[in-house]
Amino acid sequence: MSEQGKEQNSIPTSKVQRSAKFVKTGFKIGGNYVKHYSKKLFNPDMNKDELNEDNAADIYESLSELKGSALKVAQMLSMDKNILPTAYVDKFSQSQYNAPPLSGPLIVQTFKKYFGKSPEQIYDKFNLKSTNAASIGQVHEAELNGEKLAVKIQYPGVGDSISSDLKLVKPFAFRLLGMSEKELDIYMREVEERLLEETDYELEVRRSIEFTQACKDLKNVVFPTYYPELSKKRIITMSWLEGKHLKEYLQSNPSQEERNLIGQALWDFYNFQQHELRAVHADPHPGNFMITPEGKLGVIDFGCIKEMPDDFYYPFFSTTSTDLLQNKEETIKAFRQLEMILPKDNPQQIEFYYQAYKEMISLFAKPYMTDSFDFSQTEFFDRLYAFGEKIAKMPEFKQARGVKHFIYVNRTNFGLYNILHELKAEVKTDTYRPHVLLEY
Amino acid sequence: MASTEKIQNDYIDYVLTEGEQPKSVYIFAKKHEFSEEEFYQHFGSFEGVEQSIWTDLTLKTIAEIKTQEVWPQYSAREKGLSFFYSFFELLKGKRSFAVYSSKRAAKGMGTPKIYAGLKEEFENFSAQILQDGIETGELADRKFLANRYKDALWIQFGFILNFWVNDESKGFEKTDEAIEKGVNVTFDLFQRSPVDNLLDYGKFLVKNGGFKEKMKF
Numbered sequence: 001m002s003e004q005g006k007e008q009n010s011i012p013t014s015k016v017q018r019s020a021k022f023v024k025t026g027f028k029i030g031g032n033y034v035k036h037y038s039k040k041l042f043n044p045d046m047n048k049d050e051l052n053e054d055n056a057a058d059i060y061e062s063l064s065e066l067k068g069s070a071l072k073v074a075q076m077l078s079m080d081k082n083i084l085p086t087a088y089v090d091k092f093s094q095s096q097y098n099a100p101p102l103s104g105p106l107i108v109q110t111f112k113k114y115f116g117k118s119p120e121q122i123y124d125k126f127n128l129k130s131t132n133a134a135s136i137g138q139v140h141e142a143e144l145n146g147e148k149l150a151v152k153i154q155y156p157g158v159g160d161s162i163s164s165d166l167k168l169v170k171p172f173a174f175r176l177l178g179m180s181e182k183e184l185d186i187y188m189r190e191v192e193e194r195l196l197e198e199t200d201y202e203l204e205v206r207r208s209i210e211f212t213q214a215c216k217d218l219k220n221v222v223f224p225t226y227y228p229e230l231s232k233k234r235i236i237t238m239s240w241l242e243g244k245h246l247k248e249y250l251q252s253n254p255s256q257e258e259r260n261l262i263g264q265a266l267w268d269f270y271n272f273q274q275h276e277l278r279a280v281h282a283d284p285h286p287g288n289f290m291i292t293p294e295g296k297l298g299v300i301d302f303g304c305i306k307e308m309p310d311d312f313y314y315p316f317f318s319t320t321s322t323d324l325l326q327n328k329e330e331t332i333k334a335f336r337q338l339e340m341i342l343p344k345d346n347p348q349q350i351e352f353y354y355q356a357y358k359e360m361i362s363l364f365a366k367p368y369m370t371d372s373f374d375f376s377q378t379e380f381f382d383r384l385y386a387f388g389e390k391i392a393k394m395p396e397f398k399q400a401r402g403v404k405h406f407i408y409v410n411r412t413n414f415g416l417y418n419i420l421h422e423l424k425a426e427v428k429t430d431t432y433r434p435h436v437l438l439e440y
Numbered sequence: 441m442a443s444t445e446k447i448q449n450d451y452i453d454y455v456l457t458e459g460e461q462p463k464s465v466y467i468f469a470k471k472h473e474f475s476e477e478e479f480y481q482h483f484g485s486f487e488g489v490e491q492s493i494w495t496d497l498t499l500k501t502i503a504e505i506k507t508q509e510v511w512p513q514y515s516a517r518e519k520g521l522s523f524f525y526s527f528f529e530l531l532k533g534k535r536s537f538a539v540y541s542s543k544r545a546a547k548g549m550g551t552p553k554i555y556a557g558l559k560e561e562f563e564n565f566s567a568q569i570l571q572d573g574i575e576t577g578e579l580a581d582r583k584f585l586a587n588r589y590k591d592a593l594w595i596q597f598g599f600i601l602n603f604w605v606n607d608e609s610k611g612f613e614k615t616d617e618a619i620e621k622g623v624n625v626t627f628d629l630f631q632r633s634p635v636d637n638l639l640d641y642g643k644f645l646v647k648n649g650g651f652k653e654k655m656k657f
Contacts, residue, residue: 104514105522106620112529113611120509128510157617160609 101138102155104128110153114232122230123149136199136303141240148240150224150300152201156234159199163192190404194282198303205231208238208302214277220265220296241298243290246422256424258295263375263425265297270416271432278313282306282408284415286422306408311337316409317434320365324438325358333440339403352396363387367417367429375417376424442474444482444492451489452537461486487553490541495557497534501527502565516573517627520593523565524619528604528612539605546602562597566590573630580632589630596626 102110107128111119119126123142130138130153137154197203205228212223222241230237244252254262266289273280281288283304290298315334318324325331332354335341341353363383367373391397420427442450450472454462462468465486469476483489505511505522514522531538545552551559570589573579579589600622604615 103521103620103624104510104518105525106616108508108510108522109525109529109616118508156613156620160614 101130102153106156107140107153110156110234114235119151123151126151137234142237144230149227149230150238150240151230152236152238154199154201154234159196163196186404187407190407194304194306194408197305200233201231201236202233204303205236207305211273211277211281211302211305215269215272218265218268218272220261221269222292222296222298224298224300238300241290241292241300243292243298246286246289246291246419249291250422254295256426259423259425260427261295262291262297263420263423263427264431266416266419266423266425267427267429268431269297269299270412271429274308274412275317275432275434278310279305279307280409280412282412284412284419286419289419304408306405306412308405308409312403312405312409314435314437315440316405318436318438319361320368320434321436322369324436325362327438328354330438330440331358337440338406340401342401349396353401356391356394356396360387360391364413368434371430372426372428374426375420376426378421381417381421442472442478442482446472447474447479447482448489448493448496451486452493452534455540456536490554491557493534493537494541494555495561497530498527498558498561498565501530502561504530516569516576516578517624519569519572520566520627521619521623524597524600524623525616528600528615528619531604532612542601542605559594562594563590566593570630579627579630580636582636592626592629596622 108118111117111122115122119128119140119142123144125143127141130140132139136158137152140151140153142149142151205226208223208226209228212226215221215223224238224241227237227239249262270280270284281299281302281304283301288299288301290300292298315337319331319334324334332341332350335354335357336343340357341350345353362369366380367375451468454468454471462471465476465479468486469479483492501523505519505526508522511519511522541554545554567590570579570586570593574581574586580586600615600618603618604612607615607618609615
């Protein structure tokens with residue numbers, strides 16, 4: 001990034017465009033290596049710092065061009081500074097789409113390694129050509145005892161590359177944002193932890209079974225059946241869920257009623273998890289949902305789960321209740337618990353952050369404050385973005401604030417809002433209410 | 441009567457427990473209770489034993505991958521990949537010996553003697569899949585170069601063997617990555633590429649003469 005902050009005239013919006021972005025970055029990084037080694041030929045003393053910097057610059061450049069609306073909103077609540085980790089999260093879920101598909105022999109090898117058998121010996125039918133890319137692996141169609149199955153296989157070495165990529169970008173990010181390593185580290189570790197969890201397929205199967213069991217009574221939500229005996233560290237077998245992805249579904253012109261039904265199912269699914277399970281499917285990427293032919297919401301991929309401890313849950317969600325926000329003293333206490341107001345803040349700062357956060361939360365929590373909410377209205381989203389822009393420019397928010405749990409909880413809720421907006425759904429928001437504590 | 445296999449296994453056991461080759465065939469035979477004569481019926485020297493272990497592994501790999509149901513549908517590239525994966529999977533069972541043997545062999549120059557049989561089988565196998573690939577048009581048939589493709593694969597093999605010997609990742613996952621990336625790159629080079637088109641274009645320009653003068657070069 002030699003020029004000062006490249007001008008951004010357009011934002012890549014579609015997934016294809018975004019992944020094209022990363023293909024480009026991939027080429028650049030490849031080029032950086034070539035550059036590095038050719039320089040090294042003449043100067044053997046050269047160390048890798050320059051190379052890492054080149055790479056980090058290119059990665060960051062493509063990140064900063066990726067300001068999708070979700071990211072912009074995240075910027076608002078997560079306060080400018082944790083935007084970077086959020087960008088990583090998105091970058092990693094996007095960039096995986098470029099991984100070249102695994103070769104047939106490697107798939108056979110993976111099965112042999114984990115089961116001691118080839119896929120043909122395990123399933124009645126197995127298609128060696130994958131049907132889709134999952135975030136860190138690919139999906140194959142299979143059949144066993146007359147049932148159609150989806151088999152997800154992970155790319156080898158994903159875990160290692162996550163940690164090393166994060167390490168690579170870190171020093172650059174510190175300097176770029178002018179923030180201390182300690183400040184950023186808390187967020188970075190949170191991101192790394194979640195990303196690494198996603199690579200553990202055995203954990204994913206256990207959680208998928210737990211969550212589908214816990215959510216089984218929710219109306220209009222369906223899940224695939226998971227087969228733990230046919231799953232291993234890098235392989236997951238589940239039943240095949242028929243259905244359309246959100247984009248295709250919307251193109252088929254569903255009626256307002258149908259869209260409301262799907263929107264309601266989504267709202268219930270997320271809020272039941274947040275307020276009853278206190279752990280939530282934290283990857284509301286449209287690709288993780290299907291609309292079944294019966295018009296129900298199918299949920300796949302429980303790779304990313306965010307658990308919310310009580311000392312985060314209560315202060316955060318209680319501020320969505322007007323009863324608490326009207327009590328300034330208790331609200332400030334809640335903000336302190338969430339580290340939105342820090343111990344070293346002086347009285348003016350306390351007042352400033354109290355006002356700013358109060359305004360922001362009452363905006364964010366609008367859907368919670370009424371019995372039903374119409375997500376089709378663009379006005380609400382425009383106000384969110386506008387507020388985000390304003391906050392991003394304030395010098396007071398140049399410093400990291402807020403506990404680490406915000407990253408994924410924000411990502412989840414903004415992701416949810418965005419999907420509901422795309423659906424133009426009107427949902428009853430009083431089905432699963434936050435549990436509120438009024439004193440801190 | 442000691443079989444070839446018994447002598448191979450006894451030899452592996454000996455070098456791994458003692459950390460070196462037996463001092464003589466006599467000592468080795470006596471320790472494992474067969475006669476020196478029996479040893480010489482099967483092998484000429486200890487190097488011969490080591491060589492046969494590597495060769496047998498290669499033959500076993502090739503036989504095994506060809507029994508796979510999908511084998512006939514595989515492209516040349518996939519057949520190559522399949523060999524590499526299966527070979528290193530089999531080799532895992534003899535890892536200590538493989539590390540011992542390859543580290544000892546690495547000291548010399550050129551292809552060590554103990555790999556002679558392995559190399560021959562590997563090249564026969566490669567030549568066959570490459571030929572198939574050229575016939576189906578999957579790989580580019582380049583004058584002179586096409587005959588050297590198998591050498592490129594052999595170099596790749598040596599590289600991955602060395603990588604695996606030093607690989608400390610769980611389940612040798614890194615070796616899987618090295619195979620997937622390395623073998624794919626090698627096969628990419630065998631395919632028709634922009635360079636072929638460039639050469640082709642160059643030839644065209646030369647044939648349609650005098651372009652140097654016309655272009656004022």
